[in-house]
Ligand SMILES: Nc1ncnc2c1ncn2[C@@H]1O[C@H](COP(=O)(O)OP(=O)(O)OP(=O)(O)O)[C@@H](O)[C@H]1O
């Protein structure tokens with residue numbers, strides 16, 4: 618029996634690059650979709666927010682000196698591209714996916730309308746929330762917290778490039794150790810950068826737990842959905 622009926626899965630944009638320098642690596646996206654299909658077969662309702670780091674950081678040099686809000690809209694558009702690629706791959710794998718955008722771009726994807734998203738989830742469709750929160754100065758982590766709370770997800774699952782929350786960034790400090798669980802308050806007081814503080818605060822206030830785990834570990838998503846102690850649980 619799965620531990621959750623409805624999840625909000627936050628996928629790292631950067632992880633989509635696989636071994637490439639930027640963009641979307643085909644084998645990587647297919648593998649991620651296989652793992653998503655696996656949990657939908659358990660009867661779990663899946664909503665997804667995907668980051669934009671694989672595309673946006675590739676063009677970020679061009680954004681130097683730009684107005685921050687304009688650069689952030691570029692970042693949001695990058696998440697629309699990733700969402701379209703992910704939904705297309707899911708549809709080809711036999712899932713039914715719908716992309717909903719937080720910014721108006723109706724010739725490309727339908728707008729985010731909460732009741733419609735809930736209807737899709739009830740119907741067993743996978744909903745991909747594109748364009749983050751629709752506002753500059755935010756991140757897709759905050760979008761995951763926001764949409765997770767709005768749709769009544771029981772947990773936000775952050776699938777990222779590290780296998781949990783560490784005492785310091787493990788990519789910079791090899792002596793960092795991993796927490797099996799940590800409270801939102803402690804993560805914020807210690808300024809742990811694995812997720813931004815706005816996202817942590819929103820999840821804490823909404824009592825929405827977050828589990829951080831590796832997107833690269835095969836079977837980790839299924840383990841998490843089945844309630845296994847994978848990665849790090851961030852709790853109230
Ligand atoms: N205390 C910490 N514990 C774990 N990871 C940390 C910590 N501090 C910083 N990090 C870094 O945070 C990164 C994950 O967060 P980030 O939001 O940047 O990536 P992401 O999930 O891949 O998002 P994007 O979609 O923007 O690529 C890790 O790759 C890790 O290097």
Ligand SMILES: O=c1ccn([C@@H]2O[C@H](COP(=O)(O)O)[C@@H](O)[C@H]2O)c(=O)[nH]1
Pocket residue numbers: 630667668669670673688689690691692693695696748749750751752753754755756757758759760
């Ligand atoms: O609500 C949002 C979400 C995202 N952005 C911009 O997009 C990029 C990419 O998102 P990541 O979470 O970093 O993958 C982000 O850096 C912002 O520039 C945004 O403005 N608002």
